[in-house]
Amino acid sequence: MNDITAAITAIRKELGPRLCIMGHHYQHDTVIRHCDITGDSLELARQAAGIAADHIVFCGVYFMGESAALLAKAGQRVYLPEPDADCMMALMAQPRLACTVLETLRAGGRKVIPLAYVNTTLALKAVVGEYGGAVCTSANARIMLRWALQEADSVLFLPDKHLGRNTGRQLGLTPDDWHILRCNGRGLIEPEKQPLDRPLLLWPGCCAIHAKLKTGDVQAMRSAWPGCRVVAHPECHPDLIELCDGSGSTSFLIGEAARIAQESPGSTLIVGTEENLVQRLAQRHAAACHILPLGHNAVCPHMAKVTEAKLLDTLSSIVSGQFAPGTGPVQLEEAHCPPARQSLLRMLDICGR
Numbered sequence: 572m573n574d575i576t577a578a579i580t581a582i583r584k585e586l587g588p589r590l591c592i593m594g595h596h597y598q599h600d601t602v603i604r605h606c607d608i609t610g611d612s613l614e615l616a617r618q619a620a621g622i623a624a625d626h627i628v629f630c631g632v633y634f635m636g637e638s639a640a641l642l643a644k645a646g647q648r649v650y651l652p653e654p655d656a657d658c659m660m661a662l663m664a665q666p667r668l669a670c671t672v673l674e675t676l677r678a679g680g681r682k683v684i685p686l687a688y689v690n691t692t693l694a695l696k697a698v699v700g701e702y703g704g705a706v707c708t709s710a711n712a713r714i715m716l717r718w719a720l721q722e723a724d725s726v727l728f729l730p731d732k733h734l735g736r737n738t739g740r741q742l743g744l745t746p747d748d749w750h751i752l753r754c755n756g757r758g759l760i761e762p763e764k765q766p767l768d769r770p771l772l773l774w775p776g777c778c779a780i781h782a783k784l785k786t787g788d789v790q791a792m793r794s795a796w797p798g799c800r801v802v803a804h805p806e807c808h809p810d811l812i813e814l815c816d817g818s819g820s821t822s823f824l825i826g827e828a829a830r831i832a833q834e835s836p837g838s839t840l841i842v843g844t845e846e847n848l849v850q851r852l853a854q855r856h857a858a859a860c861h862i863l864p865l866g867h868n869a870v871c872p873h874m875a876k877v878t879e880a881k882l883l884d885t886l887s888s889i890v891s892g893q894f895a896p897g898t899g900p901v902q903l904e905e906a907h908c909p910p911a912r913q914s915l916l917r918m919l920d921i922c923g924r
């Protein structure tokens with residue numbers, strides 16, 4: 572055990588149940604090994620609401636810490652070991668622009684509600700709550716999109732156009748049923764020339780990390796590993812997902828790895844998602860099967876900003892009560908909290924807590 576690992580272990584022991592460390596699956600193993608709870612966005616959001624600890628340290632990107640702080644109880648504090656770790660996709664949906672677009676879409680009297688992936692800022696979640704919409708994750712996107720389509724004439728899905736289309740397809744929608752909005756910084760470009768009456772309107776954002784994975788990678792792996800099974804996260808391009816044997820949330824991919832290890836020992840599973848998770852699955856099931864990443868270097872640089880050393884800094888600050896500027900508890904914009912909370916709780920209510 573190195574010095575940093577030993578120091579973290581000692582502080583965890585000292586704080587006991589007053590501390591809870593949460594970690595997203597995309598975190599590095601050196602961080603994950605200290606976490607009390609690991610999960611994908613949905614699992615962590617669900618668990619955050621039930622935690623009793625005074626101090627919640629969230630090893631993930633900023634929007635995850637915001638969601639945990641939003642669901643935290645009075646007196647609980649949420650800390651991020653690296654407050655500059657941001658989700659690039661979340662930053663693609665600016666709240667003011669989303670408001671402008673929603674107003675344009677509703678101008679003709681049509682009922683349009685927003686459905687936002689959890690990978691969005693607090694301010695964007697607040698817009699979603701104000702316009703009667705909800706949040707979703709990749710694990711429950713199908714349930715939430717079905718709900719939203721029943722509630723409105725059109726659904727504005729944001730920010731991930733890939734997840735939106737992949738989910739729409741699962742519900743039987745075709746390319747004629749959706750439209751990727753053309754926007755600039757001021758709003759919709761020539762709205763009269765866009766098919767805005769389609770049921771599924773997609774914000775033009777995506778995850779740059781999953782977008783690195785290409786259809787050619789699937790073909791290359793199938794040639795190199797005949798008989799392999801290929802699964803990928805629905806943040807990947809729909810053309811890639813079409814070539815896969817299965818697709819689903821991070822939890823689905825973890826379950827697939829466990830299933831293949833148990834049911835098909837010696838076989839090969841190719842997993843298309845963030846590489847830290849794939850490498851962890853490969854190690855976990857190394858004795859039973861081969862698990863390989865699809866593509867190369869699909870590592871989220873922002874998730875990677877959280878390190879074991881930064882986790883120790885945060886824990887030391889909690890113990891001493893002394894925080895360097897910008898590293899204290901997550902502070903939320905008070906005005907955004909009620910509508911943002913509403914959009915998150917709507918998801919938890921619809922999907923069962």
Ligand code: SF4
Nearest residue numbers: 658659660778780871
């Ligand atoms: S992998 Fe993509 S969606 Fe996930 S945190 Fe990184 S940029 Fe955001």
